[in-house]
Amino acid sequence: MLKYIFKRILILIPLIFLVSFIVFALMDNAPGDPVRTLVGENMTEEQIEQKREELGFNDPLLVRYGRYMKGIFRGDFGKSIYGNKDVLKEYLFRLPYTVKLALLSIFFTLIISIPTGIIAAVKQNTWIDAIFSAGAIMGLSIPGFWLGLMLVLIFSVKLGWFPVYGADEGLKSYILPAITLGVANASLLTRMTRSSLLDTIRQDYLKTVRAKGLSERKTILNHAFRNALIPIATIAGSQFSGLLSGSIIVENVFSWPGIGTLTVTAIRTHDITLATGCAVLTTMFTAVTLLIVDVLYAFIDPRIKAQYTGK
Amino acid sequence: MEIFKRKKKTVQQPKAFEGEYVLDVEDLKIRYETDDAVVYAVNGIDLKLKRKQTLGLVGETGAGKTSTVLALLKLIPTPPGVVEAKKILVNGKDVMALSDKQLQQIRGNEIAMVFQDPMTSLDPVYTVGEQIAESYMIHDKLSKKEALEEAKKMLEIVGIPAERSGEFPYQFSGGMKQRVVIAIALACRPNILIADEPTTALDVTIQLQVLELMKQLNEKYQTSTIMITHDLGIVAETCDEVAVMYAGQIVEKGTLEDVFENTKHPYTEGLFNSLPNMNDRNSKLNPIKGLIPDPTIVFTGCPFAERCRYAKEKCFKQKPTVKHLSESHQVKCLRYDEADFKIERSLK
Numbered sequence: 240m241l242k243y244i245f246k247r248i249l250i251l252i253p254l255i256f257l258v259s260f261i262v263f264a265l266m267d268n269a270p271g272d273p274v275r276t277l278v279g280e281n282m283t284e285e286q287i288e289q290k291r292e293e294l295g296f297n298d299p300l301l302v303r304y305g306r307y308m309k310g311i312f313r314g315d316f317g318k319s320i321y322g323n324k325d326v327l328k329e330y331l332f333r334l335p336y337t338v339k340l341a342l343l344s345i346f347f348t349l350i351i352s353i354p355t356g357i358i359a360a361v362k363q364n365t366w367i368d369a370i371f372s373a374g375a376i377m378g379l380s381i382p383g384f385w386l387g388l389m390l391v392l393i394f395s396v397k398l399g400w401f402p403v404y405g406a407d408e409g410l411k412s413y414i415l416p417a418i419t420l421g422v423a424n425a426s427l428l429t430r431m432t433r434s435s436l437l438d439t440i441r442q443d444y445l446k447t448v449r450a451k452g453l454s455e456r457k458t459i460l461n462h463a464f465r466n467a468l469i470p471i472a473t474i475a476g477s478q479f480s481g482l483l484s485g486s487i488i489v490e491n492v493f494s495w496p497g498i499g500t501l502t503v504t505a506i507r508t509h510d511i512t513l514a515t516g517c518a519v520l521t522t523m524f525t526a527v528t529l530l531i532v533d534v535l536y537a538f539i540d541p542r543i544k545a546q547y548t549g550k
Numbered sequence: 551m552e553i554f555k556r557k558k559k560t561v562q563q564p565k566a567f568e569g570e571y572v573l574d575v576e577d578l579k580i581r582y583e584t585d586d587a588v589v590y591a592v593n594g595i596d597l598k599l600k601r602k603q604t605l606g607l608v609g610e611t612g613a614g615k616t617s618t619v620l621a622l623l624k625l626i627p628t629p630p631g632v633v634e635a636k637k638i639l640v641n642g643k644d645v646m647a648l649s650d651k652q653l654q655q656i657r658g659n660e661i662a663m664v665f666q667d668p669m670t671s672l673d674p675v676y677t678v679g680e681q682i683a684e685s686y687m688i689h690d691k692l693s694k695k696e697a698l699e700e701a702k703k704m705l706e707i708v709g710i711p712a713e714r715s716g717e718f719p720y721q722f723s724g725g726m727k728q729r730v731v732i733a734i735a736l737a738c739r740p741n742i743l744i745a746d747e748p749t750t751a752l753d754v755t756i757q758l759q760v761l762e763l764m765k766q767l768n769e770k771y772q773t774s775t776i777m778i779t780h781d782l783g784i785v786a787e788t789c790d791e792v793a794v795m796y797a798g799q800i801v802e803k804g805t806l807e808d809v810f811e812n813t814k815h816p817y818t819e820g821l822f823n824s825l826p827n828m829n830d831r832n833s834k835l836n837p838i839k840g841l842i843p844d845p846t847i848v849f850t851g852c853p854f855a856e857r858c859r860y861a862k863e864k865c866f867k868q869k870p871t872v873k874h875l876s877e878s879h880q881v882k883c884l885r886y887d888e889a890d891f892k893i894e895r896s897l898k
Contacts, residue, residue, distance in 0.1 A: 443671045444671050451662075451685050451688060451734060
């Protein structure tokens with residue numbers, strides 16, 4: 240198992256190279272000049288050129304990229320062009336907001352979608368199933384930004400229960416963005432849970448379990464659902480890693496000080512180091528989250544564990 | 551302190567039941583109602599099983615054998631299934647009238663089942679030990695630890711080393727899995743064991759081992775058995791009584807001797823004659839012509855008439871009723887006692 244985890248972490252290294260190079264090259268070719276943006280409009284061409292030289296912008300792309308990567312492996316993600324702030328520090332400062340929001344949102348997703356998915360599957364083709372399915376389709380179709388705005392309008396502006404924007408009021412400020420992020424995820428996961436459970440519910444081994452005299456409830460929960468967990472965990476895992484990279488739209492609606500906002504700001508201001516840093520760090524986080532999900536599989540399904548341990 | 555004095559429960563005794571028949575089914579009818587059609591799977595079956603006896607249920611695929619036995623555990627999914635019967639008595643209890651909770655107490659405890667395909671009848675995510683232990687936890691109310699200990703003993707009984715109880719089904723071969731399934735079924739010493747083609751999915755060499763094992767255990771625990779199979783060889787090996795099913799009906803029933811030596815129904819004849827001739831490998835196979843009838847059709851006459859080489863006009867028009875030849879032997883055929891009617895069995 241440890242060997243497997245170690246292997247997966249090693250695979251991260253080429254992945255980081257690839258992602259960072261793509262982002263680096265793209266940012267380099269993007270229209271606009273970071274130096275010009277940085278120094279302002281009152282500078283002469285000479286001064287700009289001098290600044291450019293100073294920041295190393297005149298070196299060839301590969302040289303700059305090499306220099307950047309050397310820094311990364313020492314834990315130095317460079318300094319943002321704007322404000323001259325340490326990129327890693329800036330990222331880590333924003334990260335808790337996004338992580339906490341992601342955790343709350345995935346929690347919300349799971350407690351909604353798993354029970355509804357199970358009920359819909361068990362009551363397949365009844366009106367309950369129809370209502371849950373219709374609800375799930377609706378949840379999937381509602382655009383996040385619209386839902387966010389509506390929630391803010393009703394619960395913050397009209398009723399005043401929650402803050403309108405920002406993350407300054409503790410748990411209260413987390414609730415609306417978490418719900419906004421969670422609705423689409425919960426809808427998808429409800430459908431996933433339903434179909435995955437319907438697959439296992441027809442399996443022969445459930446007949447064995449029922450013939451043993453186990454109650455229907457336990458048959459569904461201990462055996463059918465347990466076997467249906469793999470696809471559910473896959474979807475929930477990728478949803479969670481998606482949440483961790485920060486939702487740009489929802490963070491924007493709620494003026495959330497998270498990773499999404501940081502990344503968008505960096506790109507908008509042509510802040511090459513900050514944008515590349517955000518991309519690389521987010522890649523790492525996503526990869527590690529997915530690794531954790533894969534490790535969780537081993538606990539869900541012994542056959543997968545056997546693959547990992549090479550038994 | 552009640553808890554501390556609790557005696558460790560024994561799980562060795564078979565369940566006490568003193569009636570003559572452990573199983574008594576009268577006029578069992580099962581149909582599956584879907585949007586498109588109604589499938590008549592079982593059309594009025596009477597079954598009686600004496601203690602310690604083994605009844606063979608023989609017939610082609612689709613004859614309604616599995617539906618019949620699933621109804622005994624009330625495991626037919628409803629809807630689409632509809633089960634009707636005058637009575638289904640298991641150990642004297644009417645399965646039709648029991649609550650879900652009472653049914654759960656019977657299943658696995660008084661009547662247990664071994665399924666056809668061992669590859670798919672074990673839950674892949676639990677160890678075999680846990681799956682056997684589950685029975686003890688449900689019925690004998692043992693703690694998980696005690697139950698796992700019992701499960702190990704049970705594994706030894708079916709010929710699997712106790713150390714392997716922590717392994718998962720994918721680590722076992724087909725024959726071993728079937729042993730585990732048998733261990734699950736026999737864990738709580740049921741009075742009635744239903745074996746639904748327990749050896750169909752296994753290699754021939756393993757089949758014999760599994761049958762031997764079942765036979766031994768049935769003797770040891772005095773279990774009555776219903777053996778579903780389409781292998782007449784297995785019937786000859788293991789059964790005391792035979793019921794031949796066709797299109798959801800029992801067409802002939804009797805002791806092994808009655809049915810094998812004194813065959814009366816043309817369908818039974820066809821089953822025997824379709825066996826390959828081991829002595830003459832050049833002889834042609836002699837299958838029953840035609841196919842098993844569409845189960846959505848309600849017959850006005852004998853369902854076998856279309857395929858029967860003895861069928862006369864009346865066979866298509868009149869429903870055959872059960873005729874008793876002797877106390878044990880019964881047949882459902884209109885012509886069996888007519889003068890020109892004689893079953894031809896090729897001797898093998």
